[in-house]
Amino acid sequence: MASTPGNQKATHLENSQGKKSQHAEEAIFYMNCRAAYLTVLKSSLENIKSKEQLSLALQQAGRNPSQKTINKYWTSQTTSLNFDDFCAILKKEKPATKNELLEAFGKIDTDKSGYILHDELFKILTTRGDKMTWEEVTSITKQADFNCSDKLDYSKFCELYLTTSEQCCKAARDRLETDPRLRQQHFGNQTEHFSHGITLPVSKASPRVSRKTDHKLAKGDSRAPSRPSSAQSSKASTSTTVTVSASSSRNTKLIIEPDTMKEWQCAQSKGCFYLEEDGEIISHKYRLHLPQRSAVCVTIKPFTVPQAEGKSCRWLSVDTALFILKENETQENLQLVSFTELQNKEVFGWRGELGAGVYWLLPFTTGCRLRKVKTQITGEAELVWRDEDGELALTREFRATLLEIFETIDLDGNGLLSLEEYNFFELRTSGEKCDQEAWAVCKENFEMKKNELTRQGFLDLNLMEANDRDGDPWDLWVTLLSLGYNKALEMTEPQERALLQERAFWGGFSPVRNFRKVFCALFQLWFLAPAFAFQRTAQLSNASACPFVIDISAERCKPRIKAISLEAGGSQLSRAVCRSVVNKGEAKVLDGSENIFIYTYRSGSRITSVIENKSENKVIIHVNNEQSKNCLNNRGLAIFAVEVAPKSMMVSQHVMALNEQEEWIYSCVHSLVC
Structure with a gap:
């Protein structure tokens, strides 16, 4: 039955409201990112240069990073992190919810009384996880707000934690709104325009950036500029616009007869x-x-x-x-x-x-x-089951997934896995390789043909792994998650980190300075089933x-x-991408700067821009995509800045259509900051 005009209008209204809500959430997220960043640094274009700065900025954003979390993002090779990196970290390190906190404590409070005895708390916090001293635990148990009769009321403790965390975020936002200098630091996705009555908790919308080198505001216009204040005086900029029709982005014929x-x-x-x-x-x-x-x-x-029925691609x-x-x-x-x-x-x-x-x-x-891509997963798929005789067996869904994996890792497509093919699988899932001696053992225990593993042999190998763990599917999930499958056995997205990583919560802020250690310790215990399972949890690696x-x-x-x-890909691939764009793309010189070139090249359904710096000094280039329509880029930000070393070139961004069924417009302004 054809839909009525009224139904079409209702559907359109629902879609519009959904988009507005998503945009508003994004706006608030980037506003919080910027507020926290500018609490620690003077400018959005300034980089984080130490672990201490990173930890402080994350705390100002309402997070509570443990040392392990900091080390994950600040490795021995890290020298600095920019605003883009900071936003990406905040997307991964989600703030805790009250339900998550209560669930964590509930794993310890087995009789569901709502309390944890101080004696038990001392034992846990001084011997497990991120260990605390006796004095630090005493400072927790003395807090009257959530302690009574030698017991900790963890519901009140969680409420105080969340309130304190929000106070920290609010303090950063208030400072951003009241400080005129900080209000000019519009750096991120926040400066997108919104309509239909959406009110954003930020300064007024910024004007569009023109191609002219003079970006002064019109007389009487008090709106903040869309670029950081340090870019207002930039003497060089250039704009590029490419309009791609809905039918032209995927219709280039291969010259193949x-x-x-x-x-x-x-x-x-x-x-x-x-x-x-x-x-x-x-x-x-x-x-x-x-x-x-x-x-x-x-x-x-x-x-x-080959997909099982109902699975998406x-x-x-x-x-x-x-x-x-x-x-x-x-x-x-x-x-x-x-x-x-x-x-x-x-x-x-x-x-x-x-x-x-x-x-x-x-x-x-x-x-x-x-x-x-966030999807609603109602439950975790079963991987193994026990038959009437108590023997372990692979479930039908898991067998189908393993056969999908086999097809993917069978690189030459001959229906068998050679030692080389199997080792790519092992390196991806365990970080180790199988040597000739171990391969010989596989040959004795699993079906092979011509010294290569068959599909049945691959299934039996995974069943043996489950038997070695007495039915514990942990190692099987490690394999699946590292290959891009989620808990519903779909290869569509990275698995959410909620059950797979150390939960690090905000700390070091009055009135309770030891919140972080408490929650790190208690959340490690959340995963201790069996004991010390957290050590295995921390090793999980997710991938799309x-x-x-x-x-x-x-x-x-x-x-x-x-x-x-x-x-x-490494440097070889980076150079190849840049060189291909420089060789075939349209070149523009930044107005007023003879040594900075912007190359733009459209290949099929994607557009790539490359910045070449021929000068003797490093430069910072501000990139503004606000006027682009129906686009998404690999950076995930409409506005960002990149640093280009002397005598070098680098990819500014890759851009594709958000919806290929509709026209899309790539409109970008590159401006020299310094």
């Missing part, structure tokens, strides 16, 4: 992109060997894993590309040959002639769509994943492709 390629020899390999929690994308890398000069066709596309919208580099005498000196710039739906391809030799194939995705397949066809010889590593 099937009739002429019937006799060509082919090779194929599969692989996968994994988006780590810190935003890094890793994937398989390959070597291609051509014994003689030949016409070659190369394609890459998301791999459609959201990763099919992920963009892919393949960069072809010629290997010379040294592996460090790779020469960019070309990349797969032609597109036909989800397939990206390249066709040309390659000489005899060895080539590196580096898979690439912008990451715009390889991102967290997108499998892909590479096809190589050669006219005059048999191509050979082999996966050689599973790692981040």
Whole structure:
């Protein structure tokens, strides 16, 4: 039955209200980020330069970082973190809710009395987790607000914790609103315009940035500028606008004539992109060997894993590309040959002639769509069950998922796993490799053909792992989560961290200075089933994943492709991406700055911009996407700044359509800050 106009209007209104609510939540989030950041630093363009600054900024945002959490984001290689990094951390480190806190205490309060005896509290907090001293625990138990009769009323304790945490956030927001200098630090997604009566708790909306170098406000206009105050006096800027119709972004035909390629020899390999929690994308890398000069066709596309009925394939919208580099005498000196710039739906391809030799194939995705997608998961899937005889068996759903995984890690597609293929799986899920001796043991215990593991052997291997743990599915979940599956056995998103990471809560703020240690210790106990299970919890690594397949066809010889590593793209891929954009993109000089170039290149359904700094000094470039429509970028921010080292170039951003069924406009202003 056709919907009535009234129903259509109601649906449109609901969608509009949903978008307004989402935008308002985003606005509040970035306002809180900026308020906390500017409590510690003078400018949004200034970087965090120490662990102490990071810890203090997180506390001002209502978080409560433990030392382990700080070390996760500030490693031995870290020298600084910018505002973008800070926002990304806050997205991952969610503030606690009262229900979560009460659930944590409830694991200790087994008789559900609502209290924890001081003697038990002393024992827990001085011997487990983030250990506290006797004096520190005493300072907690002496607080009259939530203690009586040698017992801690943990409901009142949680209320005070949440109230104090919110006071910290509010103090940062109030300072942002009352300090004229800080109000000019509009740096983040906050400056988007909103309509339909949405009121944001920030200063008035900013004017659009024009291409002119003079960005002074019109007379009488008291609105704050959209760029940071340090950018107001910038003497160089340039704008770029690209309008893409709904039908043109995925209609570039691959120049492939099937009739002429019937006799060509082919090779194929599969692989996968994994988006780590810190935003890094890793994937398989390959070597291609051509014994003689030949016409070659190369394609890459998301791999459609055979799906169980009702499962989604959201990763099919992920963009892919393949960069072809010629290997010379040294592996460090790779020469960019070309990349797969032609597109036909989800397939990206390249066709040309390659000489005899060895080539590196580096898979690439912008990451715009390889991102967290929140879905409602009603429960955790069962992985194993016991039959009438008490024997463990894999559930039907888990068997289907394992066969999906087998198809993905069977890189050559021959229906068997070689030791090399199995080791890519092991490195991804356990960080270790299987040697020849261990492989021989597998051969004795599991079904193999031609020294390669069969599908049944792979299933039996996972069943053995469950038996080794007496039915505990922990290690099986480690495998699934590291390969991009969620608790519903869907390869669609990274698993939420709520049950998988150490919960770190705010601390070090009056009136209770030891909140953080208390909650770190108690939340570790939340996971102690069996005892000390938290040590295993902390090792979990989540990822969003997108499998892909590479096809190589050669006219005059048999191509050979082999996966050689599973790692981040690194400097070779970064240089290849930049060089491809510089070679083929439109170049613009920042007005008033002859040494700063902005290159913009559209390849199929994506647009990439690269900044080249030819000067002898580092520069900070402010990037404003406010006028873009129906777009999403890999940074997740409409406004941000990037630092470009002297005599170097770097990717400013990758942009794609939010909805490919509608027209989208990429409109970006790059401005020199310093």
